Amino acid sequence: MTASFHLNRLTASAAAEWNSADGDQVLDVALWFDRCGRPQRNVRLRYHHGELIARTALPAAAPPLPLAVIPPLVNAHTHLEFSSLPEPLQPSCPFTEWIGAVIRCRRNIPDPADAVAAGLKECSDAGVLGVGEITTSDAGHSALSAVSAGTVVSFRELTGFLPDRIDAQMTILQNHIRACRQTESQDRPCLPGISPHAPYSVHPELFRAAVSACEHHQVPLAVHLAETREERELLECGTGPFRSFLESLDLWHPRVLKPGTRIRSWLQELRRLRHALAIHCNYLEQDEIAFLGRHPQIAAVYCPRTHAFFGHAPHPWQKILAGGGTVILATDGRSSNPDLNLWKEVRFLAARAPSMSVETLLPMVTVRAADALGLSLHPAAATLIAIPHDSPEALLSAAAFPIGTLISRSKRMTLSLNGRSLSS
Ligand SMILES: [Zn+2]
CATH class of the missing domain: 2.30.40 (Urease, subunit C; domain 1)
Known part of the structure; x- marks a missing residue:
């Protein structure tokens, strides 16, 4: 020897x-x-x-x-297309104005593939070997296949609040899963995932169809959920800033959302999946926290520095953990965070919750995050x-x-x- x-x-x-x-x-x-x-x-x-x-x-x-x-560190939620931004987009408040800035920024990104490649390198330099990335274009997806170090789950984003968008979005979903499966390799895997964006941008039927497709194809699903109080207001009452925002884009239709809809009903759809990510979960009611406790395969994704950027009310991550639920940490994208250094999220949280042990915090950026994405590193x-x-x-x-x-x-x-x- x-x-x-x-x-x-x-x-x-x-x-x-x-x-x-x-x-x-x-x-x-x-x-x-x-x-x-x-x-x-x-x-x-x-x-x-x-x-x-x-x-x-x-x-x-x-x-x-x-x-x-x-x-291995695993950054379960980011938007790499914004990786060339030198600083987060403004204004951070009101939230609908920030969403407007995101839409304008996306239209003006000169080369999404370059931004995605830069973001992957930034993740890799930060010691990250697994990434959950929200992919919004074929160019962005190609960059993942070509440059990936470690493993990436490419969550293809679906948006469509009105019913006439559902069929086209489901075609995007099918094509994405097929494309990822064709290029999967052991060395640089890029695995498929699906991300119906959020309750204010996705028709409930599109959401249910996406969940069914993810169940059928055994791929993970990520959805932004309970990010703001205004999102809850839109679902429950059909009023508030999100309604005005959708009206301004000519996307509002009064019959899309059933009055009295709760975040809970969106969470309930996710229980059919082996790997589901509920991104943000900033504003959950007690029964929704209890629901997560009974369904630890649905991971609540907490992005601490992004949460602070928006000035949200204190995040219920400790309550979710105490109730038996799964919480993992992620950076989100550079549109709401100054960088993609996942370790800084750990340090940020450790400084604000000094009673939390390494045994609690470390799995939230390593093995639990990998499990949430369905990664076997x-x-x-x-x-x-x-x-x-x-x-x-x-x-x-x-x-x-x-x-x-x-x-x-x-x-x-x-x-x-x-x-x-x-x-x-
Ligand atoms: Zn996000």
Whole structure:
């Protein structure tokens, strides 16, 4: 058997040597976290043919690299087409005006494929190996297939509030699933997903048809839900800013929404699916939180910095968790967030909810997020977080940041560093 190869410096040249050397690959690290977010200190990881074959205590004389190895980061919800924006769109309030800014911005993006490629690179540089992306064009979808590092679930967005849009949107859905399935490959998979946009932009029949199609094809579905109080008002009463907004676009029809409709009835449709994402869930009633508790396969996607950008009321994520529901974190797009660094969402939340443990927070951006998307990532794949000291609390400190990823490829573990220095 050839000699094992230790990585003992975290430089690009040392990583390249480690990636290509013969024999077992060995990594000595200060912290290793399991799928449940439980830490182990001073660990030697030994890889053979791209599999983790041993995890042992580090000999006292061997200094570990100042790293935490965590399960792969997964950013379950973003809109990569906005990745070239230098800052979020304004105004953030009222919400319907922000939606108007999004529509105008989308029309003016010079090359959506370039923006999507830039967004994927930004995710990858932030240590992310799984992405749930809202795709709105064929050009954006092609960029995902060509550039993807890690795994992307491409949720094709459906919009159509009026009934005459339903057939065309369902054709888009069928074509998207077919196109993704034709180009799926082990190396750079781009998996299909569907995203009927939101209750104020999707006819209820289109929503139900999309859920049925996702159930039939076994693909995940993501829908923006309970994002604002005004959305609830539109559903329940057919009044408010969203009605005016739809009227201004000549899209309002009084018989599309049955009076008294609740978010609960949209959530209930999702229970037919194995993988469903209810994006935002900023304004849920108690019975809807209880419903999520009984259906943990429906993940509430909380985007902390986007939530703060809009100045929403406090998010019920802790109540959802306490009720047995699933909450995962995501960045959303650069149209409402300054960047796509998922780790900053963790740090943002950790700073505001200091009583929350690593065991609670870490799965919300790793294994639970992967499960919500239906991703099965390689068990040895990992994200590397640079840490300022070796106690488990260091992971959530302001000085910790993602520095690279580890993936199994061609019977080797490939370490990719994002170029940030350990001292930055
Ligand atoms: Zn979104």
